Amino acid sequence: MIKTQNNKAWFLVLPVLVVVAFSAVLPLMTVVNYAMNDTFGNNQFFWVGLEWFEEMVTSSRLHAALGRQVMFSAIILAIEVPLGIYIALNMPKSGFWASFCLVLMSLPLLIPFNVVGTIWQIFGRVDIGLLGHTAAALGFDYNYTNDPFDAWVTVIVMDVWHWTSLVALLAYAGLQSIPQAYYQAAKIDQASRWAVFRYIELPKMQGVLLIAILLRFMDSFMIYTEPFVVTGGGPGNSTTFLSIDLVKMAIGQFDLGPAAAFSLMYFLVILLVSWVFFTVMTNLDRQESK
């Protein structure tokens, strides 16, 4: 059969191209433009080259925010991944309770970010919040508006509450795909519970766990709404993560140049780390199969 060569088909892609250009490429280029210019008002810009980038790379404020951000992502990954797996392992495999658990687990995922923030903001308040007030009544000195440690605990618990479900559901899907015969063979081979997890369940979950870790990393590294609603980045700067700092800089102080340079580097960092994650984990996978 002879294939017809007709390059006119490319025109069919045009609408998508136009939409993407307007919604993504042009705004991004505007940011690039801001990052390379400075202004003293009057809508007059002058070229500064890479000066903003140099300033941002050496900025101690940005370093501190990056440090907090890395710590936050590391902590929530360290909690959510094992916890999610643990929950998935203990969820019922079939019947009414399986569906019940699935619905229950997906509920937090369906709540909008700012609502989650508001829930925890009120929940943790010492004067009227159920958690804050109870903690205070029990004699705990808990106050997320004054104490940086309490603020961190609140933000992390909130994120765990909101997103562990995602890891658990993905891990659960991985577990459900394991044929019963594997468990039977393991019983016959007198494998311990740990050996079943290590040699049957973990390998079969590897693919979905990779996705879960990647999603949770990207999401947590870009987190904005929830901590902003709960702590506003405080007390002091203690919960000011990268995106909160970025917004402060861009539309709080209207330092558009540095903020633009900042956001471009931010974007590249996420891209880079995700790529590293993905490459490392797919390589691991390939080595396993050798």
Added chain:
Amino acid sequence: MAQITLKNLAHSYYPNASKDEDFALKEMDHVWQDGGAYALLGSSGCGKTTLLNIISGLLRPSQGRVLFGDRDVTDAATAERNIAQVFQFPVVYDTMSVRDNLAFPLRNRGMDPKYIAERVQAIAQMIGMEDRLSRKAQGLTADAKQKISLGRGMVREDVNAILFDEPLTVIDPHMKWELRTQLKKLHRDFGHTMIYVTHDQTEALTFADKVVVMYDGRVVQMGTPEELFETPAHTFVGYFIGSPGMNLLDAKIDGNRAHLQGASVSLGAAYGPINGRTQIGIRPEYAALTRGDGLPVSIRRVEDVGRHRLIRAEVMGQPFSIVAPEGMEICADLTHVAFVPQKINVYADDWRVKEGAV
């Protein structure tokens, strides 16, 4: 190693089974002798796998007890029973190497590494995979994976029994023979009790000393291949063992004669009065075409199957198969069929009637 006893055993997959047909396994008492090589034969869905899973403890029977020797293991976990089972489809631990797969059951028991290495080597030789020991099990072909599964089943020397659940389904025909011979050898060397589930009668008859035939959740007969052939205890055994199966004709029994719609044939022995649907069963090997003796027959088809010829015919309006020797001329004047009287079995409601029984 131990004798395995099944006492009043029955199993149903429904929680509140009461009717007979709810039971996948009907009530049975059965003893598997220590060191026996058994084949469990039956058509698909007759309860063979259920029975195996109950013995290995993957399934708890709804009623009855399972005993290993004198010990009641009905409620014991699979691991405690120290039993090996090979499934119909390969199960390998993908992320492990072939060597680790074979060593896995031994490592789980905390065996000495030196012993494990020796044993793995021996098993690898048996299944012909010595050259691939360091390979990851993932990505191997289905029959290589099944050989690993078999190897994992055989690697422990001290198991109470080895259960095979149609293990050679995915294996190449020439390798089937090879592996079956290896299994027989293993049985001779170590004397494990082996139960081999299959629906292939050749496989069953070549592997086992004793063949157990199951039908509709029941053990209908246990015996040597010869017993199954000569005196099938149930019409299903007659039909299932042998190729083609036993011919069955409705008849009335009177002493040592069977009457069929006006004609009659003599039997090898005398029988008492029989109740229920009465049939006589004749193996195609024990029927011969004649020029006038026996019952009238009309030949429908002659199949040449190599060593002999198979004649598909009709006797008294019922299908009937006859095995004729290779050189025999089949001509139009062969209008009757005669039976060897001693080889005729009598059945009442599908169960064999003992001669002389009242």
